Amino acid sequence: MxxxxxxxxxxxxxxxxxxxxxxxxxxxxxxxxxxxxxxxxxxxxxxxxxxxxxxxxxxxxxxxxxxxxxxxxxxxxxxxxxxxxxxxxxxxxxxxxxxxxxxxxxxxxxxxxxxxxxxxxxxxxxxxxxxxxxxxxxxxxxxxxxxxxxxxxSVAFDASVDFCLRRMQETNGMLLLDELANQVGISNRQLARRFNQYIGLSPKEFARITTFTNSLVNLKKYPSFTLTEIAYESGYYDQAHFIRACRTYSGLTPSQLIGNEQVLFCF
The missing domain is CATH 2.60.120.10 (Jelly Rolls)
Structure with a gap:
C-alpha cells in the first residue's frame, strides 16, 4: 500500500x-x-x-x-x-x-x-x-x-471560537471553561452554542477529547511509563480516570491500545 x-x-x-x-x-x-x-x-x-x-x-x-x-x-x-x-x-x-x-x-x-x-x-x-x-x-x-x-x-468565522480552540490545544484541554468564556467576553451558554455550531461539540467535551488525544500521544512518546505516570502526564486525576476515558472514546483499555496495529489515531 x-x-x-x-x-x-x-x-x-x-x-x-x-x-x-x-x-x-x-x-x-x-x-x-x-x-x-x-x-x-x-x-x-x-x-x-x-x-x-x-x-x-x-x-x-x-x-x-x-x-x-x-x-x-x-x-x-x-x-x-x-x-x-x-x-x-x-x-x-x-x-x-x-x-x-x-x-x-x-x-x-x-x-x-x-x-x-x-x-x-x-x-x-x-x-x-x-x-x-x-x-x-x-x-x-x-x-x-x-x-x-x-x-x-464562506462567511463563517468566529474569532472567539478560534481563540478558545488555541487555548485548549495549548493546555491539552486542562483549563477552566468559565475563565475561558470570560477571556472572550461571552457567557458559558453563548460559548457552548458557538462550539456546537462551528465545532460540533460542547467546550467541555472538546476539552475532554483534547486531553484524551494528548494521552495517546504520551502512550507512544513514553513507552516505559506506567499507566499511572501516563495518566498524570496527560492531566488525568488518576489512572482510573484515564482508563475510563480510553474505554469511552476507543472501546478499549490502554493496554489494548498499546501496539495495536488495528487501531489508528491521526495526531
Whole structure:
C-alpha cells in the first residue's frame, strides 16, 4: 500500500492538517478492520475506486458515494478495508472544517456524509475532474483549488471560537471553561452554542477529547511509563480516570491500545 503526503497550499495551511493519497491495487487475502479513534477532526475522502465500508457509532454502515466526509468528534469509527483502495484524503485541522461546509457541525458530528449532500453539484464536478486527472499530483491540486473556492465563499468565522480552540490545544484541554468564556467576553451558554455550531461539540467535551488525544500521544512518546505516570502526564486525576476515558472514546483499555496495529489515531 502506497501512502504519500503532499504540500498544502499556503491559503489552506491554517485550516488543513494533512493532505495525502493512499493507493493499493494488490488483493487483500484476509479483510482487515481498522478502528479509527476520535480526534475532533473532519476528513474529506475522494475515492478513485469504490469506497471503504465505515461503521458509525450507532452500528449502521451508510451507503456512500465516492466523495464523502467523516466527522470524528468523540466516537470511534470502524473501517473495513478491501481490494483496490485508492483515494485522496484531506484532514482538516481540529475545529477548522466549518469554514468549508455550510451546515451546523453539530448536525454531522460523528457521522459519515456524502459530499454531495454538503456541496451539491460541486461535489460531482470535483469528482469528475479528479477522475479525469492523469496523475495523483494533478488530483491533489484540483482538490485544493475546489477547497480554496469553497473557503472564499464562506462567511463563517468566529474569532472567539478560534481563540478558545488555541487555548485548549495549548493546555491539552486542562483549563477552566468559565475563565475561558470570560477571556472572550461571552457567557458559558453563548460559548457552548458557538462550539456546537462551528465545532460540533460542547467546550467541555472538546476539552475532554483534547486531553484524551494528548494521552495517546504520551502512550507512544513514553513507552516505559506506567499507566499511572501516563495518566498524570496527560492531566488525568488518576489512572482510573484515564482508563475510563480510553474505554469511552476507543472501546478499549490502554493496554489494548498499546501496539495495536488495528487501531489508528491521526495526531
Amino acid at each position: 502506497e501512502y504519500q503526503l503532499y504540500a498544502i497550499d499556503p491559503i489552506l495551511r491554517p485550516f488543513i492538517k494533512v493532505i495525502c493519497s493512499v493507493d493499493n491495487r494488490s488483493p487483500i487475502i484476509v479483510p482487515n478492520q481498522l478502528r479509527v479513534l476520535p480526534d475532533t477532526c473532519v476528513e474529506l475522502f475522494i475515492n478513485l475506486c469504490p469506497p471503504q465500508q465505515i461503521a458509525i457509532p450507532d452500528g449502521n454502515t451508510p451507503s456512500l458515494s465516492r466523495s464523502f466526509v467523516t466527522s470524528r468528534m468523540n466516537s470511534f469509527m470502524d473501517v473495513s478495508t478491501q481490494d483496490n483502495v485508492s483515494f485522496v484524503s484531506v484532514c482538516f485541522a481540529s475545529g477548522q472544517a466549518y469554514q468549508f461546509f455550510p451546515v451546523s457541525m453539530h448536525d454531522i458530528s460523528n457521522q459519515v456524509i456524502n459530499l454531495r449532500d454538503l456541496w451539491g453539484a460541486r461535489a460531482d464536478d470535483m469528482q469528475e475532474c479528479v477522475d479525469k486527472a492523469a496523475t495523483m499530483q494533478e488530483r491533489i491540486s484540483l482538490v485544493q483549488q475546489y477547497l480554496i473556492q469553497q473557503l472564499y465563499k
